[in-house]
Amino acid sequence: MKNLFLASCILLLCISCKNDTTAETSKEETTTIAFGDFLDNYYEEGLKLNPLSATMAGDNRYNDQFPDVLSAAYKTKFKDYYTSYKAQLSNYPDEALTPSEQLSKAVLQWDCDVNLELLSYKKDLMPIDQMWSPHLMFGQLASGASAQPFKTAEDYRNWQKRVDQYLVWLESAEKNMRQGMEEGYVLPKSLIKKVIPQMESLAKPDVTTHLFYKPVTNFPESISEEDQKAITSEYTTMIQDKIIPAYTKMANFMKNEYMDAGRESSGFSDLPNGSNYxxxxxxxxxxxxxxxxxxxxxxxxxxxxxxxxxxxxxxxxxxxxxxxxxxxxxxxxxxxxxxxxxxxxxxxxxxxxxxxxxxxxxxxxxxxxxxxxxxxxxxxxxxxxxxxxxxxxxxxxxxxxxxxxxxxxxxxxxxxxxxxxxxxxxxxxxxxxxxxxxxxxxxxxxxxxxxxxxxxxxxxxxxxxxxxxxxxxxxxxxxxxxxxxxxxxxxxxxxxxxxxxxxxxxxxxxxxxxxxxxxxxxxxxxxxxxxxxxxxxxxxxIGQLKIRELRAKATEALGDAFDIREFHKEVLETGCIPLALLEAKIDKWIASKK
Incomplete structure (x- = not known):
């Protein structure tokens, strides 16, 4: 399984969320830019509200940011972004695009549609679980051995700023869970039991063995001794005064009130609108x-x-x-x-x-x-x-x-x-x-x-x-x-x-x-x-069976002309796309080989 903290958090409104500044872009303006520039804007503006994706991609411009993706303001920006870009796609007719650009347009259309549909549901009232939620990814980043860089004094202080914003998200998560308790959106008790030790492990009072302390035990030589001392003091205070109290509060909430409210059932069909979700x-x-x-x-x-x-x-x-x-x-x-x-x-x-x-x-x-x-x-x-x-x-x-x-x-x-x-x-x-x-x-x-x-x-x-x-x-x-x-x-x-x-x-x-x-x-x-x-x-x-089906179709259609290396290249070179678009691409390739 690919690391899916980011990929699954899309369903908690914390990935693929884009900047609402594009909602202010007029149709007249969008028609003046090339399609490639339009796609670049889609990506670049998105990183401003999706800083974790930027960090995971090695783009360090937003390493100090962790937006409160559960807030109403953020959801508005999410909706405005996809609504705006979906509308702007009509400015680029297929006949004016290359085959590669047509595929990008189809992918972007799918992305807009599926993310706008996401807004119809309230899964974000259960923002924390034992496997998929942001607190787990954040722990990976905190260790200093993942995508968050700790190479300069600025890197260390960027992390402190990101921690402050993450703690705002953690407060919002509890607020959402309390709302979920009122509306009938709660985790099964068996899952709550698995989250509690995750929270408790980061609520332990020994600062020097704390996960969030690890970066200060591995300073690069390029950071001066003076900065090392200052950062160590700052991280000690951060862990003592912010991290441990926040995780203690969350652990206590989940052990008591949330566990009491937890459901005995297992499936989403027992949640409001769960079958449609x-x-x-x-x-x-x-x-x-x-x-x-x-x-x-x-x-x-x-x-x-x-x-x-x-x-x-x-x-x-x-x-x-x-x-x-x-x-x-x-x-x-x-x-x-x-x-x-x-x-x-x-x-x-x-x-x-x-x-x-x-x-x-x-x-x-x-x-x-x-x-x-x-x-x-x-x-x-x-x-x-x-x-x-x-x-x-x-x-x-x-x-x-x-x-x-x-x-x-x-x-x-x-x-x-x-x-x-x-x-x-x-x-x-x-x-x-x-x-x-x-x-x-x-x-x-x-x-x-x-x-x-x-x-x-x-x-x-x-x-x-x-x-x-x-x-x-x-x-x-x-x-x-x-x-x-x-x-x-x-x-x-x-x-x-x-x-x-x-x-x-x-x-x-x-x-x-x-x-x-x-x-x-x-x-x-x-x-x-x-x-x-x-x-x-x-x-x-579902994906495996489709790729097998496409390989079998190509093998039968092309006979001795079938080249497994070429088939794999055709599948891999497009990156992640919806299966219907992959099938259409392979069908065109088969036709071209005939």
Whole structure:
């Protein structure tokens, strides 16, 4: 999974929000600028109200800012931005644009429409959860090991300013949650329980061991001793007088009043207008018009197909029990838990990378220049985190990072690690995102767009390339690939089940335990993830199946003229786009090759 704090926070109105100054731009003025300049304005003006996206992209102009995205004023700016740009698109008829510009126009049209529709819903009355909300990203930035730079004295003071504004957001989050309590928008109790320790961990009174203190333990030599002393004092005061009290207040609120108000139900269908929101979430995350029932039935079909493939592996390794017993064996086999230290886990991923390198050129003519690293997930969020990819900066100076949680190395099961590396790292998210960022053809706004169906669909598709890349020589790793695909297939069943069919958290967990080899703890975390962010988990399989379908269509249509390297280039070079636009592009490519 790509790092989706930013991508999912769009549903909390804290990403892709743009500056309202464009609302004042007249139609007469917009017709005087070229379409490329229009797209650049869309991107540049957006960064002013979306400073976290700027920071994540390596643009440091707004590193001191964290707007209160939950405020009414901000939502007005959000609406004005998209309304204005949607209207201005009519100034650029398709016949006056190049094919590449026509695609950018179609992408921008989709972006405007879906974000304006977002305003119809009140998910921002539940602005904090255990996995997707801004407090988790902010903790990553606070560590000094993420996108927020700490290289100069100015960098350190920019962070102090950003912290002050973040604390305003934290106050607004509590205000929104209180409003949600009155209107019936509250988290399930099981999710609230997971947030509380996240808040409590940052409310501990020992300043020198606090996460927000880490940057002052790693001063670069370029910062003078005088500045170091002053900044250390300022950070100590900031943590003592601002950070710890704010997190203490939030932890107490969630432990008491909010927990008392928490719901026992699991799905969004139990929230006001929740069923309509889920329909929107399907469209937003899958970029399709599929219904919940269609997706649920597709999931059941895929689960049955993958189970039959799993049976073949079970027979190959000589296991005599049924498939559910084989799941238990794989979950608990000590042979599949060979490590004792986190460093060994990281080294194993690096070994996979080395094995693949000679084969990558055979499948990919287009490869990124951005460097890449594997790192352990930070301790403060490790217990509730999934493996994920954090993009590098646009200029390539910050590497793409594959984070993997290793709370206990001795219990770390390796059976699915090869497919995990293909998905999160190479040629999955690292290739797709880095190539988009490095492109000299795409306008800036498309370099940071994220459509989950395309991005996660690509990453899941790449898991099937393991054999072609020299992996999956061990049947357990091949079973791991099937297990990973099954994991995404069951999501189609349980996500729709939870949010449209009244499934409880426990029923969804039981279904997963019957059909995949993930641990019960891991499955529980996943089900709670789907409860917090409906629809996002559907995007992986829907996107993967579309890319597979397009590859099969091209293979059949072109025969001996089909070139896998060229197909992958066609898919990757456009960056994240809605699936219908990808399909249209591949269809044109097939026609051109004929």
């Amino acid at each position: 889920y329909d929107f979430a399907i469209k937003y995350f899958t970029t399709t018009t599929m219904s919940a029932d269609e997706i649920h039935n597709l999931g059941l079909s895929e689960v049955a197909r993958i189970r039959s493939e799993m049976e073949k592996i079970k027979k190959q390794v000589g296991f005599k029990g049924d498939l559910k017993a084989f799941f238990d064996y794989v979950r608990n086999s000590k042979e599949l838990m060979p490590f004792t230290t986190p460093e060994e886990v990281i080294a194993n991923f690096n070994k996979m990378h080395a094995t693949m390198k000679p084969k990558v050129d055979e499948l990919f003519s287009l490869q990124p220049k951005t460097p890449f690293e594997v790192r352990r997930t930070e301790a403060f969020r490790e217990k509730s985190a999934s493996a994920e990819y954090n993009p590098g900066s646009l200029d390539g100076t910050r590497p793409g990072i594959f984070y993997t949680p290793i709370p206990d190395a001795s219990k770390y099961n390796v059976y699915s690690d090869e497919s995990l590396f293909l998905h999160e790292a190479i040629p999955g998210h690292h290739f797709q995102i880095s190539l988009t960022q490095e492109s000299t053809e795409l306008p800036q706004f498309r370099k940071t767009l994220w459509y989950s169906a395309y991005g996660e669909g690509w990453a899941l598709y790449t898991e099937s390339l393991g054999s072609e890349l020299g992996l999956y020589t061990d049947p357990y790793q091949l079973f791991g690939m099937l297990g990973a695909e099954m994991h995404r297939a069951v999501r189609l069943v349980v996500d729709t089940g939870i949010h449209t069919k009244g499934w409880s958290r426990e029923k969804a967990i039981a279904y997963c335990l019957d059909n995949e080899a993930e641990s019960e703890a891991g499955i529980t975390s996943e089900i709670e993830r789907y409860m917090a962010n409906p629809g996002q988990a559907l995007s992986y399989k």
